Amino acid sequence: xxxxxxxxxxxxxxxxxxxxxxxxxxxxxxxxxxxxxxxxxxxxxxxxxxxxxxxxxxxxxxxxxxxxxxxxxxxxxxxxxxxxxxxxxxxxxxx
Amino acid sequence: xxxxxxxxxxxxxxxxxxxxxxxxxxxxxxxxxxxxxxxxxxxxxxxxxxxxxxxxxxxxxxxxxxxxxxxxxxxxxxxxxxxxxxxxxxxxxxxxxxxxxxxxxxxxxxxxxxxxxxxxxxxxxxxxxxxxxxxxxxxxxxxxxxxxxxxxxxxxxxxxxxxxxxxxxxxxxxxxxxxxxxxxxxxxxxxxxxxxxxxxxxxxxxxxxxxxxxxxxxxxxxxxxxxxxxxxxxxxxxxxxxxxxxxxxxxxxxxxxxxxxxxxxxxxxxxxxxxxxxxxxxxxxxxxxxxxxxxxxxxxxxxxxxxxxxxxxxxxxxxxxxxxxxxxxxxxxxxxxxxxxxxxxxxxxxxxxxxxxxxxxxxxxxxxxxxxxxxxxxxxxxxxxxxxxxxxxxxxxxxxxxxxxxxxxxxxxxxxxxxxxxxxxxxxxxxxxxxxxxxxxxxxxxxxxxxxxxxxxxxxxxxxxxxxxxxxxxxxxxxxxxxxxxxxxxxxxxxxx
Numbered sequence: 001x002x003x004x005x006x007x008x009x010x011x012x013x014x015x016x017x018x019x020x021x022x023x024x025x026x027x028x029x030x031x032x033x034x035x036x037x038x039x040x041x042x043x044x045x046x047x048x049x050x051x052x053x054x055x056x057x058x059x060x061x062x063x064x065x066x067x068x069x070x071x072x073x074x075x076x077x078x079x080x081x082x083x084x085x086x087x088x089x090x091x092x093x094x095x
Numbered sequence: 096x097x098x099x100x101x102x103x104x105x106x107x108x109x110x111x112x113x114x115x116x117x118x119x120x121x122x123x124x125x126x127x128x129x130x131x132x133x134x135x136x137x138x139x140x141x142x143x144x145x146x147x148x149x150x151x152x153x154x155x156x157x158x159x160x161x162x163x164x165x166x167x168x169x170x171x172x173x174x175x176x177x178x179x180x181x182x183x184x185x186x187x188x189x190x191x192x193x194x195x196x197x198x199x200x201x202x203x204x205x206x207x208x209x210x211x212x213x214x215x216x217x218x219x220x221x222x223x224x225x226x227x228x229x230x231x232x233x234x235x236x237x238x239x240x241x242x243x244x245x246x247x248x249x250x251x252x253x254x255x256x257x258x259x260x261x262x263x264x265x266x267x268x269x270x271x272x273x274x275x276x277x278x279x280x281x282x283x284x285x286x287x288x289x290x291x292x293x294x295x296x297x298x299x300x301x302x303x304x305x306x307x308x309x310x311x312x313x314x315x316x317x318x319x320x321x322x323x324x325x326x327x328x329x330x331x332x333x334x335x336x337x338x339x340x341x342x343x344x345x346x347x348x349x350x351x352x353x354x355x356x357x358x359x360x361x362x363x364x365x366x367x368x369x370x371x372x373x374x375x376x377x378x379x380x381x382x383x384x385x386x387x388x389x390x391x392x393x394x395x396x397x398x399x400x401x402x403x404x405x406x407x408x409x410x411x412x413x414x415x416x417x418x419x420x421x422x423x424x425x426x427x428x429x430x431x432x433x434x435x436x437x438x439x440x441x442x443x444x445x446x447x448x449x450x451x452x453x454x455x456x457x458x459x460x461x462x463x464x465x466x467x468x469x470x471x472x473x474x475x476x477x478x479x480x481x482x483x484x485x486x487x488x489x490x491x492x493x494x495x496x497x498x499x500x501x502x503x504x505x506x507x508x509x510x511x512x513x514x515x516x517x518x519x520x521x522x523x524x525x526x527x528x529x530x531x532x533x534x535x536x537x538x539x540x541x542x543x544x545x546x547x548x549x550x551x552x553x554x555x556x557x558x559x560x561x562x563x564x565x566x567x568x569x570x571x572x573x574x575x576x577x578x579x580x581x582x583x584x585x586x587x588x589x590x591x592x
Contacts, residue, residue: 003471015426015470016433017463018451030464030525031471037526038415038472041484044491051486052493054317054347055303055542055567061350063343075206079437088435093446 002032109134110273111590114178114330117276121167121177128167128177132160132221135179139223139274142248147269149184149242150192151224159221166219173219175337181275183266184225185232186212186321187310191222195312196230196240196262199432199439199457209310210342211279211321218337223275227265230459231429232286232314235531236521237264239461247294247515248272248589251555255517260290260531263324267294270324271589277325277334281311283318284417285511285535288547291324292510292560295549295588297577298324299331300535302567303542304349306335307342315424316347318417318539326588328548328577332356335570351568359571360578365399367576370503374410375534377512384509384559387551391507391561394583395576403503407495412488413537414529419472419485420540425462426469432457464525493541500566505576508534510560514553538564546573550584558586 003011008028012019019027073086082089109131112120120126136153156179163177182188185195187205194200208216216222229239236258237245245268247259259268263280267290270278280287282300291298299322306321313319323334336357341350371392376385392402434440434453441456443449458466472481499506512533522528538545544567547560561580565572 007471008467011467011471011474014474015466016430016447016450016454017458017466018455027464027467031467033524033526034418034464034468035471037529038419038481038485040415041412041419041481041488044409044412044488046484046487046491049487049490051483052490053486055493055540060346061341061343072206076436078206079203081434081438081440090435091442091444091446091449 003028003035110138112276113326114277114333117178118175122172128160128163128221129157131177132156132179132223135223135275142272142274145246145248145268145272145274146243147227147245147265147272147274148181148224149194149196149227149265152191152222155191156221156223163219163221173217175215176219177221178219178276179221179223180215181223181226181266181269181278182212183263183279183281184228185281185312186279187312188212188222188225191225193225193312194241195232196228196242197458197462198241199453201241201439203438205310207310210307210344211311211338214337214340215279226263226269226275226278229262229264230462231312231425232262232281232283233425233461233465234261235285235289235528236518237261237290238518238521239459241459244518246518249295249515249557251517251557255519257515257517257557258293258521260293260515262286263290266324267291267296267298270294270296270326273590277323277330279321279338280324281319281321282539283314283421284539285532287322287324288510288535288545288560288562289531291547292549292558293515295558295586296324296326297328297331297549298322298547299335299570299573300538300545301335301339301570302349302544304347305339305544305568305570307340307345307348309342309344313428315421316428317424318421320539328574328581329357329360331546332360332574349568354571356571356574360574362575363398364395364576364579367400367505367572368403368503369395369400369576370403370405370499370506372405372407372410372499372506372508374407375508377533380512381553383553384512387559387561388507388509391550391580394580395507398579398583400576405499405503405506407499407537409488409491409495410537413492413540414533416485416488416492416540417536418468418529419481420489422465422469423473423482424469426466426473429462429466461525489540492537496541496543505572506564508562508564510534510547510562514555514557514559534562543567544570544573546577548577548580548584549586549588550580551586
């Protein structure tokens with residue numbers, strides 16, 4: 001499986017990464033090397049294998065559904081690049 | 096520990112102690128925590144060229160050391176009272192910059208403390224600063240850090256600067272070079288064990304779920320696990336006892352007891368069955384590594400263990416499986432860095448442009464490569480062919496270990512296929528760099544514990560590690576066998592040379 005330049009650009013858009021034109025080709029080469037390496041997985045017959053999502057052995061522990069945190073607006077905003085009226089500021093999204 | 100007083104007589108020697116020796120020295124009042132901390136801060140200044148720390152926190156360290164001295168004077172010492180540690184810059188530390196080696200988090204001061212670093216703090220440890228690492232822990236040579244590469248304190252005869260390994264390269268160089276008594280680290284595919292092997296220190300990857308991941312900057316959540324880098328096996332046990340434990344804030348943290356590991360370490364290996372997986376003998380593996388591996392098996396045999404050849408047939412698919420799953424998880428985890436709530440913001444005319452500008456300038460090349468691979472393997476039409484396929488092969492890899500552990504108690508392998516390489520010899524092909532982790536990645540995929548023990552030198556005089564792999568939650572077995580290897584190898588660390 002090889003990625004063409006258009007596909008590389010499309011994935012970059014999906015990932016919200018801007019790939020300048022001069023970076024597309026080197027990135028395409030790197031990605032294709034990695035994908036070629038990954039293609040080895042096709043040698044393995046997995047038709048009767050169940051997928052494994054995690055290595056968790058112990059069942060998910062339950063806890064009381066109670067509020068035990070909150071009222072920390074200042075802490076939440078303290079690292080924000082731009083704040084106004086206790087809110088994060090972003091460029092206008094609605095005309 | 097017997098000649099401790101004479102050993103510590105010269106202040107410079109304080110940086111050569113193990114954690115356990117320093118603890119004993121503090122208890123015996125041979126030196127204070129402030130003196131010990133000052134010795135480390137001085138060592139950090141003198142070895143600034145190693146670039147082991149992204150951020151040093153000397154004032155905070157001395158403040159913590161003073162508090163420890165007060166407690167020690169009152170006879171109110173906690174388990175790690177007054178012992179200076181390095182904290183990998185991927186553990187969030189309250190009000191102290193935490194970057195995970197990335198430009199995108201430069202200046203970020205978490206308003207909360209990670210559970211693991213919090214556990215160490217509560218146990219009285221002194222924090223010297225935040226250690227350097229590959230960006231978002233993605234790398235095997237500590238060369239993807241935005242804050243510059245780390246230099247291994249070890250040198251080859253040609254004098255070239257070597258990598259300490261990665262991603263926990265700063266922590267490994269700090270522990271090896273006397274810039275921290277011990278350090279925290281994290282391991283997603285080998286990031287504790289590989290730098291441990293390259294730097295001649297002990298590195299432990301605990302069982303997945305043994306340590307809480309809460310407050311650790313996430314890379315691949317089904318694989319990430321915190322662990323210690325230390326000067327010997329005893330220190331590793333001491334650190335794990337404090338770092339580990341169930342945490343309700345991390346749903347994958349295991350609600351199991353943390354044993355008294357220090358009690359176990361000297362129980363030996365008599366009667367243990369040690370597996371030697373034939374698939375780990377790679378084509379073209381360096382002869383000195385094969386020889387060391389055989390020696391390691393011999394040492395365990397002489398200590399009363401039985402050596403058994405085993406097979407882990409899906410070993411060769413571990414790395415390609417990892418390079419589907421880890422980037423997939425990373426692409427999703429790293430979506431949070433958008434320039435809106437914290438970290439770097441590079442302005443744009445629209446919100447999408449702000450995202451793209453921020454992420455393209457904030458992430459380095461390797462991180463962007465992995466985000467793109469992850470995005471691709473999760474995208475519509477390719478999910479089954481890549482992601483689902485890799486999840487199934489992960490199952491086969493985990494089953495290989497399950498079957499092996501019916502026959503043996505523990506597995507012995509080399510940690511890495513080579514010794515540390517020079518920074519100017521770094522491969523330009525990303526896949527060649529990935530091969531560094533070929534012997535460590537399967538352990539993460541199966542969620543098992545592994546430890547790297549410095550066990551000998553390469554032909555070029557560089558440290559080599561042996562890896563022990565155990566069944567889930569059997570870190571005690573790793574410490575027992577690790578202790579036997581450590582004593583038999585009688586490895587002379589960098590600080591003793």
